[in-house]
Amino acid sequence: MTYDPNYETVIGLEVHAQMVTRSKIFCGCSTTFGAEPNQQVCPVCAAFPGVLPVLNSELVSMAIKTGLAIQGSIRTRSEFARKNYFYPDLPAGYQISQFELPIIEHGQLHIVTDDGVRKRIGITRIHMEVDAGKSVHEGIQGASWIDLNRTGTPLLEIVSEPDLRSAQEAGEYLKKLRSILRYLQVCDGNMEEGSFRCDANVSVRKLGQTAFGTRTELKNLNSIRNVMRAIEYEAERQIDSLESGGRIVQETRLWDANQNTSRPMRGKEEAHDYRYFPEPDLPPLVIAQERIDTIARQLPELPDAKAERYRNDLGLSEYDAGVLTSSREMAMFFEETVSRGAQPKAAANWISVELLGRLNRGGMEIEQSKVTPEQLGRLLALMQNNEISGKMAKQIFDIMFESGGDPDTIVQEHGFKQVSDTAAIAAIVDQVLADNPLQVQQYREGKTKVMGFLVGQIMKATQGKANPASVNAILQEKLSG
Amino acid sequence: MDPTQLSLVQAHAWLSSRQISARELTAAFLERIDRLNPRINAYITVDREGAMAAAQRADDRFRNGTATPLTGIPIGVKDLFCTENLTTTCGSKMLARFRPPYESTVTRKLKEAGAVILGKTNMDEFAMGSSNETSFFGPVRNPWDTERIPGGSSGGSAAALAARMAMATIGSDTGGSIRQPAALTGLTGLKPTYGRISRFGMIAFASSLDQAGPMTWTAEDAAIMLRVLAGHDPKDSTSIQAEVPDYVNTLVNRLDGLRIGIPEEYFPDSLDRETRHALEEAQQVLRDLGASMVSVSLPHTRYAIPTYYIIAPAEASSNLARYDGIRFGYRCEDPKDLKDLYTRTRSEGFGAEVKRRIMLGTYVLSSGYYDAYYRKAQKVRRLIARDFQDVYTGVDLLLTPTTPGTAFPLGEKKDDPVAMYLSDIFTINVNLAGLPGLSLPCGRDHQGLPIGMQLIAPVLKEERLLAAAHAFQSATPWHQRKPEL
Numbered sequence: 033m034t035y036d037p038n039y040e041t042v043i044g045l046e047v048h049a050q051m052v053t054r055s056k057i058f059c060g061c062s063t064t065f066g067a068e069p070n071q072q073v074c075p076v077c078a079a080f081p082g083v084l085p086v087l088n089s090e091l092v093s094m095a096i097k098t099g100l101a102i103q104g105s106i107r108t109r110s111e112f113a114r115k116n117y118f119y120p121d122l123p124a125g126y127q128i129s130q131f132e133l134p135i136i137e138h139g140q141l142h143i144v145t146d147d148g149v150r151k152r153i154g155i156t157r158i159h160m161e162v163d164a165g166k167s168v169h170e171g172i173q174g175a176s177w178i179d180l181n182r183t184g185t186p187l188l189e190i191v192s193e194p195d196l197r198s199a200q201e202a203g204e205y206l207k208k209l210r211s212i213l214r215y216l217q218v219c220d221g222n223m224e225e226g227s228f229r230c231d232a233n234v235s236v237r238k239l240g241q242t243a244f245g246t247r248t249e250l251k252n253l254n255s256i257r258n259v260m261r262a263i264e265y266e267a268e269r270q271i272d273s274l275e276s277g278g279r280i281v282q283e284t285r286l287w288d289a290n291q292n293t294s295r296p297m298r299g300k301e302e303a304h305d306y307r308y309f310p311e312p313d314l315p316p317l318v319i320a321q322e323r324i325d326t327i328a329r330q331l332p333e334l335p336d337a338k339a340e341r342y343r344n345d346l347g348l349s350e351y352d353a354g355v356l357t358s359s360r361e362m363a364m365f366f367e368e369t370v371s372r373g374a375q376p377k378a379a380a381n382w383i384s385v386e387l388l389g390r391l392n393r394g395g396m397e398i399e400q401s402k403v404t405p406e407q408l409g410r411l412l413a414l415m416q417n418n419e420i421s422g423k424m425a426k427q428i429f430d431i432m433f434e435s436g437g438d439p440d441t442i443v444q445e446h447g448f449k450q451v452s453d454t455a456a457i458a459a460i461v462d463q464v465l466a467d468n469p470l471q472v473q474q475y476r477e478g479k480t481k482v483m484g485f486l487v488g489q490i491m492k493a494t495q496g497k498a499n500p501a502s503v504n505a506i507l508q509e510k511l512s513g
Numbered sequence: 514m515d516p517t518q519l520s521l522v523q524a525h526a527w528l529s530s531r532q533i534s535a536r537e538l539t540a541a542f543l544e545r546i547d548r549l550n551p552r553i554n555a556y557i558t559v560d561r562e563g564a565m566a567a568a569q570r571a572d573d574r575f576r577n578g579t580a581t582p583l584t585g586i587p588i589g590v591k592d593l594f595c596t597e598n599l600t601t602t603c604g605s606k607m608l609a610r611f612r613p614p615y616e617s618t619v620t621r622k623l624k625e626a627g628a629v630i631l632g633k634t635n636m637d638e639f640a641m642g643s644s645n646e647t648s649f650f651g652p653v654r655n656p657w658d659t660e661r662i663p664g665g666s667s668g669g670s671a672a673a674l675a676a677r678m679a680m681a682t683i684g685s686d687t688g689g690s691i692r693q694p695a696a697l698t699g700l701t702g703l704k705p706t707y708g709r710i711s712r713f714g715m716i717a718f719a720s721s722l723d724q725a726g727p728m729t730w731t732a733e734d735a736a737i738m739l740r741v742l743a744g745h746d747p748k749d750s751t752s753i754q755a756e757v758p759d760y761v762n763t764l765v766n767r768l769d770g771l772r773i774g775i776p777e778e779y780f781p782d783s784l785d786r787e788t789r790h791a792l793e794e795a796q797q798v799l800r801d802l803g804a805s806m807v808s809v810s811l812p813h814t815r816y817a818i819p820t821y822y823i824i825a826p827a828e829a830s831s832n833l834a835r836y837d838g839i840r841f842g843y844r845c846e847d848p849k850d851l852k853d854l855y856t857r858t859r860s861e862g863f864g865a866e867v868k869r870r871i872m873l874g875t876y877v878l879s880s881g882y883y884d885a886y887y888r889k890a891q892k893v894r895r896l897i898a899r900d901f902q903d904v905y906t907g908v909d910l911l912l913t914p915t916t917p918g919t920a921f922p923l924g925e926k927k928d929d930p931v932a933m934y935l936s937d938i939f940t941i942n943v944n945l946a947g948l949p950g951l952s953l954p955c956g957r958d959h960q961g962l963p964i965g966m967q968l969i970a971p972v973l974k975e976e977r978l979l980a981a982a983h984a985f986q987s988a989t990p991w992h993q994r995k996p997e998l
Contacts, residue, residue: 081603082595082712082715084748086750125837312828
């Protein structure tokens with residue numbers, strides 16, 4: 033799709049990230065996904081009369097962690113508020129959220145744009161809030177099912193500044209944000225299960241115009257791909273509308289991934305007055321500076337810092353460093369491989385080319401790899417010690433990838449051991465030279481190209497197990513002798 | 514002597530010396546409830562089986578030496594404290610058949626102390642009212658004159674106790690709902706500091722104002738009750754983390770050196786003449802006990818009613834959103850769709866006063882009105898609290914009338930909400946400031962109806978209230994007067 037070059041798209045994203053606390057935000061119910069309907073519900077999360085919320089302290093720690101990771105400022109005094117609206121899967125008739133005083137403000141993260149430029153994306157605020165339950169309309173006539181298992185699941189709502197200028201940038205922002213949350217181990221980032229959800233605010237304006245255009249809010253974007261497609265569609269729709277003399281109506285639109293289109297949403301979200309006011313059942317949340325300091329000290333190394341270290345200390349390329357830090361699992365795989373004796377550059381290469389190539393073809397994630405970093409590290413060490421050739425290593429790796437297994441065992445079982453014994457190689461070289469006098473003659477007359485043929489004969493005689501470097505050295509010596 | 518006429522302290526002595534068993538005592542109260550409740554309508558639910566079983570356990574505790582001062586004491590509980598498997602109506606059609614699967618912290622503590630819960634007392638619907646006339650279960654009658662109201666919203670708890678259908682009762686107080694009915698029925702009613710007693714399991718009216726408290730015949734009985742009920746509760750994040758003193762040990766008979774402030778704003782020209790006179794006599798009693806009276810001013814007093822009637826309905830409009838007919842409580846017949854389900858469930862399930870306050874609250878929180886009403890009310894609330902902080906630099910307690918007059922006839926203010934709201938004019942600011950307040954009887958009018966006076970203390974100084982009230986009761990007969998029934 034091509035944009036009208038006279039327009040630019042302005043995008044701000046609101047992400048709802050479910051935090052992986054063991055229990056719900058205000059009660060002791062489990063947060064495990066996939067339980068039978070209404071099996072993880074108690075009087076508190078079902079909002080029975082007289083019950084009261086008690087804030088999950090683990091959630092506060094996760095919010096602080098996230099705030100530090102995006103370099104936000106953490107309010108030592110924040111406040112909960114009620115957002116009032118009626119809906120059957122919202123048991124209290126209000127959502128406990130944060131409104132005027134959120135826990136985190138003024139953060140940022142960096143993305144790399146299409147033309148390779150590093151760009152800062154502001155994060156306006158992050159606040160804690162409670163998730164609603166689910167209404168299920170399938171399988172029942174004239175009524176709906178209500179499942180309250182998700183009710184009370186803790187969320188962080190992460191609101192970006194309108195700093196994004198294209199669907200690609202939005203996609204990069206979401207990938208980076210999700211990666212940070214996964215590094216912190218506060219959110220599993222699973223968009224299909226709804227643990228990482230995104231709404232997009234989109235507007236367009238003529239290039240050079242400083243005022244924002246009227247925005248629309250896009251919902252029902254359940255993958256990064258859908259976020260990008262929906263933004264592209266919406267930008268085009270808005271530009272078409274303006275170009276044909278129309279104007280943009282501020283509204284919420286639902287994305288339909290099957291039809292590749294969006295339509296205005298009607299119902300609960302429209303023109304709602306949420307009547308926010310401070311939650312009287314929870315005192316203001318006061319966080320001691322020491323708690324923030326303690327969490328700051330325990331913060332893991334985050335993707336940007338890691339990539340920088342990979343470039344500067346391990347000599348990796350910008351591209352490899354980017355690939356290997358794109359997820360916590362990937363970085364852990366790489367670091368574990370290196371710790372087993374592999375050279376960093378070789379490890380980076382093998383992971384990003386051999387392993388990811390095969391995984392991508394199979395539509396798999398690195399967590400699903402049969403090859404463990406220990407095994408890859410050992411394989412690369414065998415190669416570096418000349419015990420196997422590079423060619424063997426790839427064959428062994430194929431077996432490891434398909435069936436799993438330890439490289440030493442595979443080397444033994446399949447007889448992959450490289451011959452580096454000089455005397456043994458010399459004997460074979462002698463034999464090959466004796467068998468091919470014509471080629472020896474040609475070489476000595478200056479046709480050095482036949483060297484390749486002779487090496488091939490030697491490798492054939494050793495079934496490929498001879499160390500190529502040794503073969504070359506010995507052959508050279510004998511031919512020039 | 515009829516055991517239903519004993520104070521809590523006396524009954525404990527009888528039980529300890531085996532002069533009476535807990536079962537006999539409970540049976541005597543149940544018999545009295547059977548006889549009097551049809552006239553007074555103080556109880557919505559009487560739990561005969563539960564009470565007798567609790568009395569049996571109480572007798573066991575006296576035998577095995579684990580009895581507490583509340584063991585075997587028959588108590589009535591306002592019907593907004595959730596009691597596990599015992600119907601909890603909140604005075605509303607909405608919850609007429611609601612049986613909670615959990616126990617409020619207040620009733621759990623009573624049960625753990627061995628108290629016998631006789632039943633659940635009548636109240637204004639969702640605690641919204643000052644006369645107990647908004648109850649879905651019919652009005653409560655004042656035992657002093659059954660053609661008059663007992664006050665509200667804890668009218669059932671007041672009438673049950675005044676008629677000796679319980680030895681002590683539990684009420685809740687959002688704008689005066691313990692103190693006002695205590696005053697109108699001749700009882701001692703204590704509203705502790707906000708957060709002193711857990712709100713867990715207490716059905717919310719206005720969360721930032723609601724506070725549970727005991728209603729008793731004497732300050733000494735109130736001290737015993739508060740000792741059991743007070744304390745931090747991990748289930749209520751707004752409950753205060755502070756030591757609970759032994760309120761009985763701090764009771765005194767003399768008040769030497771105590772400085773009592775008399776706020777001029779609480780003695781307007783419109784104050785009932787007999788109430789004014791009773792308060793003047795009470796001041797003389799307190800002086801005789803060694804206290805000194807100091808004139809003080811609380812300049813923001815007159816904003817009490819408007820401030821309260823913004824904040825309380827705002828919170829209520831949100832707190833009552835959960836009554837939607839979906840998970841528990843009343844549900845309309847044959848809803849056509851979701852909107853119909855909501856509209857009819859709530860239209861049919863709530864009474865007029867509750868609806869009025871939901872509408873008020875929804876309005877003041879609405880976009881465009883929030884700053885003018887809710888935010889401004891919160892600012893005024895802070896000014897009202899500061900008034901009290903300022904005067905407590907010079908006095909230890911405040912003394913005011915509890916109500917502008919004595920119990921009024923049933924129906925008199927029922928259709929005049931503003932007149933009804935004004936009957937809480939002296940009690941509301943105590944809730945807005947989160948302070949402890951206590952009402953105790955200090956006289957009678959020409960018809961023999963009780964007159965109450967209110968003592969107000971700084972935050973967490975309940976022992977000061979109880980000590981002053983106890984000293985006053987040691988020197989006066991008012992708390993011993995009983996209605997003839």
